[in-house]
Amino acid sequence: MENIETNSDQEVMIRMINIHKSFGDVHVLEGVNLNVHRGEVIAVIGPSGSGKSTLLRCINKLELVNKGAIEIEGTIIESVDMPDYPVASAQQVKASLGKTGMVFQNFNLFPHMTALQNVIEAPVHVKKMKKEDAIVIGKQQLDRVGLSDKYDTYPSKLSGGQKQRVAIARALAMSPDVILFDEPTSALDPELIGEVLDVIKKLAEERMTMIVVTHEMSFAKEVSDRVIFMDNRNIVADSPPDVFFNNQEHPRIKAFLDKMLSNKS
Numbered sequence: 001m002e003n004i005e006t007n008s009d010q011e012v013m014i015r016m017i018n019i020h021k022s023f024g025d026v027h028v029l030e031g032v033n034l035n036v037h038r039g040e041v042i043a044v045i046g047p048s049g050s051g052k053s054t055l056l057r058c059i060n061k062l063e064l065v066n067k068g069a070i071e072i073e074g075t076i077i078e079s080v081d082m083p084d085y086p087v088a089s090a091q092q093v094k095a096s097l098g099k100t101g102m103v104f105q106n107f108n109l110f111p112h113m114t115a116l117q118n119v120i121e122a123p124v125h126v127k128k129m130k131k132e133d134a135i136v137i138g139k140q141q142l143d144r145v146g147l148s149d150k151y152d153t154y155p156s157k158l159s160g161g162q163k164q165r166v167a168i169a170r171a172l173a174m175s176p177d178v179i180l181f182d183e184p185t186s187a188l189d190p191e192l193i194g195e196v197l198d199v200i201k202k203l204a205e206e207r208m209t210m211i212v213v214t215h216e217m218s219f220a221k222e223v224s225d226r227v228i229f230m231d232n233r234n235i236v237a238d239s240p241p242d243v244f245f246n247n248q249e250h251p252r253i254k255a256f257l258d259k260m261l262s263n264k265s
Helices: 052-059 090-097 115-125 131-144 160-172 190-205 217-223 241-246 251-264
Strands: 012-023 026-037 041-045 067-072 075-080 100-103 178-182 209-213 226-231 234-239
Touching: 012 052, 026 052, 026 209, 026 234, 041 052, 041 217, 052 067, 052 178, 052 209, 075 090, 100 160, 115 131, 115 160, 131 160, 160 178, 160 190, 190 209, 190 217, 217 241, 217 251, 226 241, 226 251, 234 241, 234 251
Parallel strands: 041 209, 041 226, 100 178, 178 209
Antiparallel strands: 012 026, 012 067, 067 075, 226 234
């Protein structure tokens, strides 16, 4: 596997150690190891079924691992058959998970709530924030993603790109240290993809720590600090984008890139 040289002075935000995950008899992740440093943008690419989304969902415990340990900002949030990595207290685990936002490919907005109501729901009910304070933050985050004119609009009246931007604002309203994006543009029409990627690019410029599972090769090439390629239940390559795209010798990755880039042409 190619390995990127990382700055040892950078804070490790997320550490995944020997992660195994199965669904019944189907092995999805086998011995995955990954470090994510503060301010990094990591693009995760690879064929369907290679474990990309499962990798993300394990980080915030939407999926529980069968073996391995996961650490967020120095707190062990999960450890199975890893006695050297004792799990923190339930309170510490909850606090660490609260620093991790996630944006799904299918938006997951509440249809009976306006854009602003969707954004303030978690700050009010999870963080126990006063509603008037949450409204101020919610409007700030909707402004941040270019939706200052959509506070009172219901999801049914929004385009796919606007819905996804509301979902990003919702994640940002919780003041996360890390945001996980699970194929944020895959449910969008081609003409709407750019508006969502532009928002993610702005967050990258602000040095938000992000892991982005994506099929958008141009985004991975232009915005990420590292590109991770997953195949056969593990990380096959982990390198800077210029190395990954311009000096690629791995036959499986070359075939994947040729296919993806030809589909875009």
